[in-house]
């Protein structure tokens with residue numbers, strides 16, 4: 001294991017931050033896998049999982065059983081990790097401007113297409129190398145003027161060129177679930193099975209430019225743009241939602257790390273045969289058909305269903321109780337699927353998002369991710 005520390009821009013004189021990067025295996029070995037935790041800095045389950053991953057990968061490397069190269073960033077957002085307001089950690093949004101740390105990453109595809117337009121040939125491997133180089137040039141040209149933008153650019157630079165990218169997050173309260181592109185769902189199905197994922201939410205474009213889509217989306221778009229040249233999908237990325245924010249537990253983190261190690265073995269990054277796949281796999285659901293339950297008015301939030309429950313259209317999911325009159329409004333599901341996430345606050349304002357169902361409702365368009 002080689003550990004490096006990348007300095008980040010000073011946010012104020014004397015206040016320095018850095019990004020710690022652990023590298024395992026021979027540089028340049030394939031498959032190359034990039035794993036980061038806690039880009040939303042108040043999502044701690046991935047951080048503990050990364051601690052267990054680091055131990056396991058170091059031991060595997062010592063045994064000489066590493067075939068690929070693994071890059072692990074256990075704390076992807078040192079800026080966010082330092083943000084607290086009156087004792088509460090604020091790690092999802094930058095306090096400086098309110099921006100979400102996992103939104104507005106660059107779309108490298110249009111510029112990459114221009115760079116490779118007249119240079120793609122008949123050799124798929126050469127085309128992949130050409131596109132990877134062009135994407136790196138596009139990233140280098142991406143302006144990053146604020147410390148947070150530099151952080152984003154640095155993280156993308158670390159993961160760019162990887163065959164597989166795993167971004168470890170969690171929901172407020174949640175069952176294990178994944179987000180990825182439809183074309184990558186099959187690649188990550190074994191990961192989901194080992195993790196015990198209840199649902200994989202897929203979208204061609206989620207609308208928020210999250211971290212994972214930087215790497216996978218350009219390959220799909222380029223293959224569509226240049227249908228006459230052989231251009232394989234050379235990068236697949238997934239956002240792994242490790243249940244809820246309070247699900248920080250040694251046993252869970254150890255099991256999640258073991259599941260990721262099994263997937264790395266399955267992907268050919270480790271020597272030996274991977275463990276047997278569990279029989280059960282979570283459902284694959286379209287993100288644009290997922291249902292967000294909202295509060296019809298202010299009141300006390302009392303859930304009737306747990307995260308991970310299978311819901312049918314018409315089922316009562318959550319009560320909103322008026323604290324002055326005792327009147328209850330029950331929010332019913334309008335679609336069927338897994339209740340994969342719940343809000344963790346127990347008092348709602350009108351319109352507040354209460355929970356999410358990997359449903360089968362009518363398709364939405366626009367920005368499909370929450371704030």
Ligand SMILES: [Zn+2]
Pocket residue numbers: 040043102169170
């Ligand atoms: Zn997150």
